[in-house]
Amino acid sequence: MKKIKLLRTIVAPIYWFVLCWYRSIFGYSQQEKWVYQNENNKLSNNSFPKIIWIYWDSAERNFLVERCISQVRKLCPDYDITILNRKNVIEYVDLSKINYELTQATLSDYIRLALLRKYGGVWMDASVFLLQDLFWVEKNIKNFSTLLFYTDLCTLDQNNPVCESWFIAAKKNNDFINDWFLEFELCVTSSNPYLYYKDYFNKKDIIQKIPNTDYLMIYVAAEIVKSKKKYDIVYLNSKSTGHYYNYKFCANGWFIARNLLFKDKRKVYNPKLIKFTSDIRDYINKYLEKGNYDINSVVGSSGFNKGSSFDEK
Template identity: 30%
Template structure:
């Protein structure tokens, strides 16, 4: 089945086929398949089956099978209109998220085609720009359909909305939010010692879960705009040709291997890379993070291990130092696929500045602003979350904006 992102125009449907990486135009209805539309910050799924009946899924997975007669997503100069015909009655939903040129009249067909082509082409090309692939496996491995998240205390509304969206985008996956109350159900290690650093606890937990159960670890403050399989390129059998899937930043790419970001990690159960990484990091649990750091400093390859991190940040980035040691010591066994976060998860931060999140957070909170490029995944830092909560508390947001849907 095709998986197509759809936009309609003057009663027709313009789709981007992710399997063939091509634009398709359907003026007389759409072919059998499953389709996905990003509308008002929500992912809407439409399925046309062999009986020529539509199935319409919103975020709550509510389905209409027999009564849904027509679906049109139409672009006007003021935004999107989604028209749904049920039993000869039309329901109309409007979004002011605008990807057109803001003129007083709708774009012409060719002009809109080019505009949408640029939008989709940018999204796909950016996501795969500077894709790092190392030591591709001959035989694919299946990644378990688990998504792991962690939030120490009672999660705020933002985190609950993120988890809910993950559930809607990833049917068939088991999504588990780990906290201090249920953590002992998944590991025998005591990760709640009074003096344990929360960052160190989280770093250990993600490796323990991935090694023992497999799947994907995603930091709870990560926004996803499509499915995990679409982000990572997994096939319909959840197979990969790599032991580790993740993201990297160009500024932390030196020597032959990148430093893979720990906020998004995917691996099969029992992964060699994850196992060795966990083995090194566990030394800090039995002694102390400071003791492990001193041991790493004695390593003959420490100049490579430390990557671009400064002396004062070594303890904070201890998990990354351990990762780099494993990458160097066992390089011949490494099998890694890493997407460049500069073009996806950190796109807005790199474009608008890391030290001042106001510009891009306000952009995502305002429906009047034009969002030409929406990455498949967006990583929120603590500063981003703090600003989000401030804007939410002061009610300085548009309800139908991208981030407004997380309120």
């Protein structure tokens, strides 16, 4: 038995490395999969607020996040862009019910739903790197109240995909966002938010393949409210866009950095946007901090003022 485990330990990294090389040479599916739920033509007259919300609260400078925010400003000049942190967020959101012992990720989840409930607009994580403007959002949300990405990995029912929360576009007075917020608020204001959804772990008919009910509580909250009521939502699969490179290269930071920092951007796939997860973000940030990248690469070619960090609004 020990020999089998040892063999797996040796073989697994080799397998994933070979798979990444194969996909690097022969490509990977770029097919976008859209899901349109309960389209409502009456919503076409409801204006979509051209507001972008970004929250970043870190004492350490992050060169990748600075480039991400620079891209937003460059590609979305017609949007009102607000950069928030723990100090100025209270000007926009009431956090009086929140226990500040919550993790940064959970606090950020609460903030995004509270902002979209009150103001509408676009929430995007600070580690989202835009490669296009947001016209595609404005076009697709026209007859819907909400546009977001879904997780290919956690979705069993392709007609009712599992929501992700790193990019959400929403109109004001939005039933789905309101109900999602209220459900999630019950969780985060409970005596133990991280055990609040433990009874849903095996309820695959509701949460499908969400793996961590003690971490992805915002995902669970969305699926709970969707199981009780129909909403007008448009989804795009993250595998073809935000998480394309994570799927293609099995979340291998070296391969992702190689394609986005050291290859000419004209020779690699440029999705609408790229979502950098925390482990990959740290990996790429080290290269950027050292100035080790190709200026013609996807990330390296982004316009950026090297002398300063981003400013709050």
